[in-house]
Amino acid sequence: MKIENLKFDEKGLIPAVVQDARTKEILTVAYMNLESLHKTVETGETWFFSRSRNELWHKGETSGNTQKVVSITTDCDQDALVVEVIPAGPACHNGTTSCFTETLVEKGKVGSVGIIPELVEIIEKREKEMPEGAYTTYLFNEGIDKICKKVGEEATEVVIGAKNRNPEEVKWEAADLIYHLLVLLQEQKISVYDVLEVLVERHQQKRASTKNTK
Structure with missing residues (x-):
């Protein structure tokens, strides 16, 4: 599988689901363009594209909460990514481990390696x-x-x-x-x-x- 085969949207972006490589917890969902994906591969840390600021950003550049990349995989349609990382700190700007903290539906508890x-x-x-x-x-x-x-x-x-x-x-x-x-x-x-x-x-x-x- 080559990066060039990925399917970016009309704005040149592809969604990236960031997951803790150890705990398997979903940390955040962000977007990458071709340049940020190449930087991610080259540096071994996550880089994304900010749609609101219209610029690249290096996760943890100011906070220190960088994310060391372990693997990057794509889905069967090649239009989305899962980026497994080892985080150096919280993924969310609110200071939580994950951006996903609000429960919409919960129907009982199940045993989990979490x-x-x-x-x-x-x-x-x-x-x-x-x-x-x-x-x-x-x-x-x-x-x-x-x-x-x-x-x-x-x-x-x-x-x-x-x-x-x-x-x-x-x-x-x-x-x-x-x-x-x-x-x-x-x-x-x-x-x-x-x-x-x-x-x-x-x-x-x-x-x-x-x-x-x-």
């Missing part, structure tokens, strides 16, 4: 502020031995629930295991995203190996 970055942020904050009475504070105060013990206990509970063929128990204990594992990673100063990167690398290696054997 809870992982939320928990990571809370655990980091707990270790920094150590609020009295918080369970996470208790774990950090007790130290690595207690945290490791809890990870082991929760893993065992998952195994017991699975052996008992008890789906409800497995769900609850697996949730406890994930939480305590995140606490352990924070204590070790290991980013959960680095762990996920290992999974991605393994998957890609396995996929490449499978292709080579065909």
Whole structure:
């Protein structure tokens, strides 16, 4: 796929959906023209075209909230982009992580991997502020031995629930295991995203190996 094959509108613009490469949260929707897209590719940071000011703008140039580009993909019609980034700060001028903060319709809650970055942020904050009475504070105060013990206990509970063929128990204990594992990673100063990167690398290696054997 080449940039020259993209379909810009009559004003020479193409919509760009900016997404956090790690959390997969939609950060903002902006527009690019050919020049801003080339600058984005060349610099590795997002550049857009402001329709109101009729000029290029480099995201984070004044605020410092730049966006490091991880990937750029286009849709089947080649008239829209998804730009995955690692943000250095809030995407919105209002200071929020995402520009999408207003809920129009919400019909119940669903489980989402989006809870992982939320928990990571809370655990980091707990270790920094150590609020009295918080369970996470208790774990950090007790130290690595207690945290490791809890990870082991929760893993065992998952195994017991699975052996008992008890789906409800497995769900609850697996949730406890994930939480305590995140606490352990924070204590070790290991980013959960680095762990996920290992999974991605393994998957890609396995996929490449499978292709080579065909």
